[in-house]
Amino acid sequence: MAALSEWQRRLEETALAPVRRTGLRYWALVAFLLAVIGWGAYAYFIQLRDGLVVTGMRDRISWGLYIATFVFFIGISHAGTLISAILRVSGARWRTPVTRMAEFITVVALVCGASFVIIDMGRPDRLLFVFVYGRWQSPIIWDVLAITTYLTASITYLFVPMIPDLAMFRDRLAGRTSRWRGWLYRVVAIGWQGKPSQRRLLASAIGVLMILIIPIAVSVHTVVSWVFAMTLRVPWNSALFGAFFVAGAIFSGIAILIIVMAILRRVYHLGEYVTEKHFVYLGYLMAAFAAIMIYANISELLTHGYKLEEGVEFHFRQLFLAEFAPLFWFYLLGGLVAPIVIALLPATRNVRGMVVAAILVTFAMWIERFVIVVTGLRVPLMPYEPADYFPTWIEWSLLAAGLALFALLITIFSKVFPIIAVWEVAEEHESMPVVPETVEPAAPEILEPSGGTS
């Protein structure tokens, strides 16, 4: 019993450590990310001032880096849905130490993804036109509906299971932290005292949300795929696109979760709770989705290639042999085949191997989005020469700023909110018949000792 209490105390200290102490490296990282975002803001200012002509997009290829990145971010937002909702519904108990990070990723990725749509508009002052002049028959409107609903549900789904941990922060940090933090934790803990009636209500709320969020998440990426599939373009003429996009979204969501897990585990010394088992299990899931993606690609390419309707030959040539061949082959081999090999080989079935696989998948899935968007628009609709698209420094700067914003929001979240679902991990630990594998006790006291306090 004493050992359990000591284990729980250590768990809470690990969760509290990022909030209690902040090192210089943290501020250096924040400054760097802010600098990148600032550079992106400068690029965006130029785009606002001079118009979309400063990008590589023109009348024939009117979607490029921005829309590819939007689809990519919406994709990785499925991390929270998979890990937190699907695994919660299926009763996979190993998920508990990583659910919070997955839910963070979901919310942050949605915010970043939605911002790229506004950037792509060129005239953000016309955003309201979507609602004023929007037509219900348009997939763009469905997209707006789905994403706003998903963002609301995701924020709720992040917040609700966090309430007991926020109450723990409120109680443990009372009088020992800054005034605004004390106020914040008092407000967001919504009076949680851990009473049985509160636990029952919380369980009901989580139960409703975990069921609700799965179809919402599936609908979001399905509708994103329809934005393409319902446009009259030869490479996008596919009824498979919805399922293909959802599978790709979960695939890339797992990959980004593995990367974020590895970083936070190292920075905040979470090795006792986020173990190699979690990486390997997620690696297996990633390999399974890689197999699904390979199947979807074969199905898609074979049916298109067999019929070879007008425009498909040009499309296949640009994918497999010409301009986009290096990117596409990297996607197929590096992003789909390699992760399966890494997950299957015992020598690489470890944290490092899974992180390498996840990085490959993340790059490959961004490339896949880029290739889908650009090659689809590149196939000529009429007998004219195919257009080319090369992103300008403005677009690359805004992409960098978007990624920096993603990293910054995750960084700030990890410093304000509990990054581990303490109460869920504790419940799982208590229910286990034997003590789980122990890597090495966390030592939050030595976390970034070079810095000051927040």
Place this chain on the structure above:
Amino acid sequence: MNLTTRRATRAAIGFLGAWAMAAALAVSAFASHVTPTTTVPDTVTAGEEMSIPVILRAADGAAVAGTTVTFYLHASFAGVTGEAEIGRAVTDDTGLAALTYKPRLAGHHEIRMEYLAPGDDEIQVATTAFEATGDVQLYRTEPSVSVPGLDVGLLMAVVSTVWMILFGVALLLVAIARAGKPGDALSLESRG
């Protein structure tokens, strides 16, 4: 102002007016040797095809054949106002270029025609206008397959249901907050 002064003023205005008219005619004559003539009915029905003819004749009355005329409609739609090209036609041996057009909306239609006559350096412009009557909104096409119940109402029902469930979750959060108010026996479970 006496009578002499008034007469002198009238004479001066008349002279200037006549001079201005003569100058305008002369500029017109110098600007182009081709005269356009359009004859469209004043009123047409929206949704019915009509012809917008323009006849180009040289100064000597001869027909100008083989000249491309581009037709533009000044329109305002979805908050955007501007000119949209609605078609092109080439004059035949009689100098006639006719565009078949179906007005999509009721209301005033202003048509601008542009052409570059042989021997001219600058594009010439002619305009005409007509009123389209009726209440047909032809830009809204009917779906070719209409499944009863499968419409915007269904979409709204699904979205509303989702938001109602989310609202239910919000009510549960309120209940959690109310259950934690002082007065009830406190649990120390959350205090570690």
